[in-house]
Amino acid sequence: DQQVKQNSPSLSVQEGRISILNCDYTNSMFDYFLWYKKYPAEGPTFLISISSIKDKNEDGRFTVFLNKSAKHLSLHIVPSQPGDSAVYFCAASPSGNTGKLIFGQGTTLQVKP
Amino acid sequence: DAGVIQSPRHEVTEMGQEVTLRCKPISGHDYLFWYRQTMMRGLELLIYFNNNVPIDDSGMPEDRFSAKMPNASFSTLKIQPSEPRDSAVYFCASSPGVASQYFGPGTRLLVL
Numbered sequence: 001d002q003q004v005k006q007n008s009p010s011l012s013v014q015e016g017r018i019s020i021l022n023c024d025y026t027n028s029m030f031d032y033f034l035w036y037k038k039y040p041a042e043g044p045t046f047l048i049s050i051s052s053i054k055d056k057n058e059d060g061r062f063t064v065f066l067n068k069s070a071k072h073l074s075l076h077i078v079p080s081q082p083g084d085s086a087v088y089f090c091a092a093s094p095s096g097n098t099g100k101l102i103f104g105q106g107t108t109l110q111v112k113p
Numbered sequence: 114d115a116g117v118i119q120s121p122r123h124e125v126t127e128m129g130q131e132v133t134l135r136c137k138p139i140s141g142h143d144y145l146f147w148y149r150q151t152m153m154r155g156l157e158l159l160i161y162f163n164n165n166v167p168i169d170d171s172g173m174p175e176d177r178f179s180a181k182m183p184n185a186s187f188s189t190l191k192i193q194p195s196e197p198r199d200s201a202v203y204f205c206a207s208s209p210g211v212a213s214q215y216f217g218p219g220t221r222l223l224v225l
Contacts, residue, residue, distance in 0.1 A: 002154075006155070013201050033212065036216075041218070041219075042218055042219075043117070043204055043206070043216030043218050043219055044156070044204070044216045045216070046213045046214070046215075048214065088155030089155065089156060091156075098190070099144040099146070099161055099163060099168070099208060100158065100161060100169065101146075101208070101214060102158070103148075103155050103156035103157075103158070104155055104156075105153070105154065106155045106156070
């Protein structure tokens with residue numbers, strides 16, 4: 001049973017435009033959410049996170065939005081750059097647990113020059 | 114810091130053989146995680162340790178998989194006997210105790 005779902009396997013956008021990556025979850029006990037970025041032949045690296053007490057967190061070109069009632073979060077990248085081309089994983093942390101993360105399947109983003 | 118170190122980076126073996134994957138976490142990190150990445154299921158958590166003690170191994174596929182952490186600087190994931198369906202990229206990650214985890218470069222395993 002996939003508790004964290006990324007329903008779009010891939011996304012292609014033009015350089016300079018906005019990229020929106022989506023993630024849905026089923027467990028209302030998740031209280032912390034993260035996005036990771038992965039380049040080929042490398043491990044995932046942490047990108048940005050958000051606590052369940054917030055609905056938005058911004059870091060430069062990256063903004064994560066959380067809609068708890070819909071159990072949905074999204075990552076916005078503005079403006080998109082070719083170097084942003086990578087696989088993006090959404091992850092969620094169960095409350096009361098400081099270690100475990102549940103990851104989605106990943107979305108491959110391609111930013112075209 | 115060198116980050117999380119995994120070896121080997123690539124492994125090709127024949128069905129039925131034993132495979133051992135190795136991981137050195139970041140010094141001072143209390144948590145160590147083993148993941149498997151596949152196209153269909155993304156990143157699956159196999160097992161994780163806290164202070165060298167296994168906390169949750171519910172993700173381990175079956176008895177053919179085992180993991181150990183004999184000390185704070187070393188962990189192994191063993192598959193015995195290996196099967197073609199075990200082919201995947203295996204990641205090790207460590208964490209200082211907050212949600213953010215630091216991943217190694219992964220081991221790409223191919224079982225023929």
